[in-house]
Amino acid sequence: MSPRLHARDLAVAYGPREVLHGVDLDIPDKQLTAIIGPNACGKSTLLRALARLLPASRGEVWVDDRQAGSYTAKEFARVIGMLPQTVSAPDGMSVADLVSRGRYPHQSLLRQWSADDQAAVSQAMAAVDIAALADRPVNELSGGQRQRAWLAMVLAQQTPIVLLDEPTTYLDLAHQIEVLNLTRRLREDGHTVVVVLHELNLAFRYADHLVVMSEGRVVASGTPHEVVDSALIEDVYDVPCLVIPDPVTGTPMVIPKGTS
Amino acid sequence: MTGQGVLRVSTWSVQYRRRTVIVIAALLCALLMLAVLGLMLGSYGMSPGRALESLVGRSDDALGSYFVRELRAPRVVAAIIVGAALGVAGGLLQNVTLNPLGSPDLLGFTTGAATGALVEIIVFDGNRAAVALAAVAGGGVTALVVHALTRRGGMTAQRLVLVGLGVGVTLAALNNLLLVRASLVSAQTAGQWLAGSLNAMVWPETLLTLALVLPLLLMAALLIRPVAMLSLGDDRAQASGVDVRRVRVAAVAVTVALVAVATAATGPIAFVALAAPQVARRLMHAPLPGVAGAALTGAVLVLLSDLLAQRLFAPTELAVGVVSGAIGGVYLLWLLAIESRRSR
Numbered sequence: 001m002s003p004r005l006h007a008r009d010l011a012v013a014y015g016p017r018e019v020l021h022g023v024d025l026d027i028p029d030k031q032l033t034a035i036i037g038p039n040a041c042g043k044s045t046l047l048r049a050l051a052r053l054l055p056a057s058r059g060e061v062w063v064d065d066r067q068a069g070s071y072t073a074k075e076f077a078r079v080i081g082m083l084p085q086t087v088s089a090p091d092g093m094s095v096a097d098l099v100s101r102g103r104y105p106h107q108s109l110l111r112q113w114s115a116d117d118q119a120a121v122s123q124a125m126a127a128v129d130i131a132a133l134a135d136r137p138v139n140e141l142s143g144g145q146r147q148r149a150w151l152a153m154v155l156a157q158q159t160p161i162v163l164l165d166e167p168t169t170y171l172d173l174a175h176q177i178e179v180l181n182l183t184r185r186l187r188e189d190g191h192t193v194v195v196v197l198h199e200l201n202l203a204f205r206y207a208d209h210l211v212v213m214s215e216g217r218v219v220a221s222g223t224p225h226e227v228v229d230s231a232l233i234e235d236v237y238d239v240p241c242l243v244i245p246d247p248v249t250g251t252p253m254v255i256p257k258g259t260s
Numbered sequence: 261m262t263g264q265g266v267l268r269v270s271t272w273s274v275q276y277r278r279r280t281v282i283v284i285a286a287l288l289c290a291l292l293m294l295a296v297l298g299l300m301l302g303s304y305g306m307s308p309g310r311a312l313e314s315l316v317g318r319s320d321d322a323l324g325s326y327f328v329r330e331l332r333a334p335r336v337v338a339a340i341i342v343g344a345a346l347g348v349a350g351g352l353l354q355n356v357t358l359n360p361l362g363s364p365d366l367l368g369f370t371t372g373a374a375t376g377a378l379v380e381i382i383v384f385d386g387n388r389a390a391v392a393l394a395a396v397a398g399g400g401v402t403a404l405v406v407h408a409l410t411r412r413g414g415m416t417a418q419r420l421v422l423v424g425l426g427v428g429v430t431l432a433a434l435n436n437l438l439l440v441r442a443s444l445v446s447a448q449t450a451g452q453w454l455a456g457s458l459n460a461m462v463w464p465e466t467l468l469t470l471a472l473v474l475p476l477l478l479m480a481a482l483l484i485r486p487v488a489m490l491s492l493g494d495d496r497a498q499a500s501g502v503d504v505r506r507v508r509v510a511a512v513a514v515t516v517a518l519v520a521v522a523t524a525a526t527g528p529i530a531f532v533a534l535a536a537p538q539v540a541r542r543l544m545h546a547p548l549p550g551v552a553g554a555a556l557t558g559a560v561l562v563l564l565s566d567l568l569a570q571r572l573f574a575p576t577e578l579a580v581g582v583v584s585g586a587i588g589g590v591y592l593l594w595l596l597a598i599e600s601r602r603s604r
Contacts, residue, residue, distance in 0.1 A: 052498070086495065
């Protein structure tokens with residue numbers, strides 16, 4: 001049986017230029033999948049296409065054995081939540097206000113604010129430990145706090161599948177780990193999580209399933225142990241390197257070799 | 261957050277909710293007082309009691325009743341409708357463009373309606389009804405042009421602002437050209453129309469405007485929830501279940517229709533669409549302009565401007581747009597000034 005979220009022969013083009021070339025992809029249910037690859041390899045494009053933020057020029061994204069295109073916008077947003085790379089909050093919008101916006105796909109004209117909405121928002125803010133900042137304007141938070149507020153908004157959406165596009169970018173090490181621990185907790189709570197990551201060693205530590213991309217194609221996928229070796233990393237990133245077991249977790253760890 | 265939105269969502273911030281309700285109530289009171297003033301004041305002045313008696317038909321003063329019921333009342337109602345239409349149009353478009361300057365007056369829609377009216381006045385020498393229709397048509401054509409020019413770029417907020425500005429400036433030049441080429445008589449008629457006036461608003465015109473504006477206001481109220489989501493960025497809005505493209509096109513269409521109908525009724529009334537939503541937003545301490553606040557602020561602004569325009573140098577009447585521009589502009593500047601002082 002196919003997993004809930006998968007893509008078949010998925011291609012995306014910006015005008016005449018195809019940037020994703022017929023990708024077949026299975027996102028394993030209730031696991032943490034990390035998508036890695038060098039800049040401009042198409043990993044964000046893939047994630048955005050999975051989230052239906054980019055139209056497929058060929059092929060199709062499948063969600064629960066239905067073509068993604070057959071969902072209404074709200075239906076889709078009740079299954080898949082996504083934190084894009086570029087987000088903005090209007091000046092003066094409070095954290096509570098932002099997080100409550102995550103309930104949009106569950107609301108309608110006649111059902112604008114239910115007890116479920118209230119519970120989901122409180123739960124989401126508690127999950128990322130941001131309830132104390134509920135009344136603060138989002139734009140006055142630090143980078144790490146702000147990312148947590150946006151994560152809370154996605155959590156309030158209460159989707160079984162959560163996609164995160166480089167959620168750790170611009171964060172220092174401590175906050176990167178904090179965000180990744182949160183994604184792991186999401187997976188432990190039964191979510192299917194897909195994260196685009198730049199930081200290889202952290203990706204190998206946290207991912208159950210790894211998708212390696214290069215030049216608009218998926219070149220390898222599987223558990224980090226199965227997939228990662230020095231040949232693959234050298235091939236994809238064009239940097240000579242060693243792959244050793246991470247002394248803390250035993251997962252693969254990449255050490256770049258050359259300074260020359 | 262919008263006026264209504266705050267009421268729903270703010271279980272954490274009771275204060276916030278109270279503020280929205282208080283501001284709306286205060287605006288309603290101001291509107292009511294101005295409306296009564298509008299019935300009283302004129303070359304045939306009367307006390308509030310007399311004016312209200314005349315309004316409900318309990319007065320034996322035939323002349324007074326005529327003034328109040330046939331001239332002042334429709335004018336007051338028209339000012340409220342047109343003000344609400346302009347305020348809401350501005351609020352919607354500012355939400356869509358994520359830009360406080362993204363108002364229909366600056367993005368060419370009002371100018372386009374004016375172009376339609378000017379062509380009708382100057383080239384075809386049309387009557388009032390024809391001019392009103394031409395204004396609506398002008399607004400519609402402008403919207404189609406802007407839509408065609410923004411569609412390829414995916415109609416992003418920024419593209420909408422840039423294309424709208426370009427179209428607006430071009431149309432303003434065209435309007436000037438039309439005025440320069442016109443005969444003296446039609447140029448004078450056009451000039452009067454361009455200044456904006458509620459003079460001609462008697463019951464048939466007012467009721468027609470009301471019938472057109474009400475459904476549009478309702479649509480705006482339905483649209484404001486998804487439109488407010490656009491402020492989180494297109495991607496995040498789409499991922500939250502907002503059909504970004506469709507919502508944006510619908511919001512622009514409603515904006516243009518509101519502006520075109522309002523402009524057809526009274527000629528262009530400057531600055532209301534730009535200032536009203538921003539004034540309302542600041543009064544309510546809300547991050548985004550909402551529908552109710554923008555409508556009420558717009559109505560208060562136009563009604564107040566019309567009263568001042570009529571009475572300030574009576575019997576000489578000023579153009580309502582001149583007064584609304586002056587009041588709205590000064591008041592917005594004042595609000596911005598206290599805001600920046602507070603944030604320091």
